[in-house]
Amino acid sequence: MSKIVNESMEYAREALHAESTSDMLKNNTRKNGETKREQEPAALMKLKTYLLALRPWSLSGSLMPTLLGTAIAHRSGSTYDFNILIFLLTIFCVVTVHCAGNVVNTYFDFVKGIDNRKSDDRTLVDHILSKDEVVSLGALLYLAGCVGFVFLAILSPAKMEHLALVYFGGLSSSFLYTGGIGFKYIALGDVLILIIFGPLSVLFAFMGQTGHVDWSTIYYAIPLAMNTEAILHSNNTRDAENDKKAGIVTVAILIGRTASHVLYALLLFTPYSVFVVLAVKYSVWFLLPLVTLPQAFQIEKQFRNETTMQGVPRQTARLNFFFGILYVVALCCARTLPVTSLRK
Numbered sequence: 149m150s151k152i153v154n155e156s157m158e159y160a161r162e163a164l165h166a167e168s169t170s171d172m173l174k175n176n177t178r179k180n181g182e183t184k185r186e187q188e189p190a191a192l193m194k195l196k197t198y199l200l201a202l203r204p205w206s207l208s209g210s211l212m213p214t215l216l217g218t219a220i221a222h223r224s225g226s227t228y229d230f231n232i233l234i235f236l237l238t239i240f241c242v243v244t245v246h247c248a249g250n251v252v253n254t255y256f257d258f259v260k261g262i263d264n265r266k267s268d269d270r271t272l273v274d275h276i277l278s279k280d281e282v283v284s285l286g287a288l289l290y291l292a293g294c295v296g297f298v299f300l301a302i303l304s305p306a307k308m309e310h311l312a313l314v315y316f317g318g319l320s321s322s323f324l325y326t327g328g329i330g331f332k333y334i335a336l337g338d339v340l341i342l343i344i345f346g347p348l349s350v351l352f353a354f355m356g357q358t359g360h361v362d363w364s365t366i367y368y369a370i371p372l373a374m375n376t377e378a379i380l381h382s383n384n385t386r387d388a389e390n391d392k393k394a395g396i397v398t399v400a401i402l403i404g405r406t407a408s409h410v411l412y413a414l415l416l417f418t419p420y421s422v423f424v425v426l427a428v429k430y431s432v433w434f435l436l437p438l439v440t441l442p443q444a445f446q447i448e449k450q451f452r453n454e455t456t457m458q459g460v461p462r463q464t465a466r467l468n469f470f471f472g473i474l475y476v477v478a479l480c481c482a483r484t485l486p487v488t489s490l491r492k
Contacts, residue, residue, distance in 0.1 A: 198285060201254060201271045202247040205462050209345045209376045210246040212472030214239050216372055217353025219476045220365055223485060224358060231357065237300040238356045241315060242349055244293035249322030251286035255279065256326040260333070262387075262394040293319065305359030314352045318344055333396040341380045346373025367486065371419035371437075372475060375468050378415040382451060383461040385412065412451055416444050416464075419471075423478075431482035437474040443467055 258272035350369040384400040426434040450456040
């Protein structure tokens, strides 16, 4: 009897040990699963942080000129086969350089004490990313853009030296906007933006497809360049007080609030006047961008009011996207184009 009792107790101890071991394994598995689930959102949040640091809302400024240059190439008198890979590589190169320029801007604005708690860009102010992370991100974007350019130069019919001159001119300008010379800080940033996100980007896309330079593309770039410059000018006008305290000089600071409003209105509405003239002289399709005119009036009204000024740059960028898309569609559909050398 005692032997049976001893065996029963031993069996019970083994069962309890096995059960506790099983519970421990289950708990460990559950903890590992919870840890993994916690890590995944953290990684996604980090990725989202990097994406926001690129200021994706501003990318219409580089995308629209690229589309415009490609559309002009499509309508040109040149005989060439449209290459989708060249088109995608062109977009990749332009967008990566634009994003890198945004990251460089974030870094130098923070280092120079321009960004603060009231700034629109809070990436470094709120320690969302460290300075080293921002520098690494910028370098990686410039590297990616250069790799993309190598493939573009191989595929494009354009001479490499011509393509490289335009591309690296845009790349160096994106850095010098706030880095090095810092054109933004000496009231030359507006001029630089008018050139980069206008004639330069349009010419780069056109040349990548056709293989040659046509300076008449500059005329087509002007309306879009003015609309894009309106984004920067509204941003500088909004931040004029902080920029002045930081000791930098922008056009908005030099000319004052009233003249800044006049300049913004000119940048915003002059392209619409150009399109009306083009519609009368060449094709009714050029009236298509005027669909965005009511939105432009609403944004201009918000620009006049300092209490609603905060969101004007992003709204102007959104307007620029739709404005650019409609401009490209009009250019593709118009039977007659303004510049003789680009008529089919």
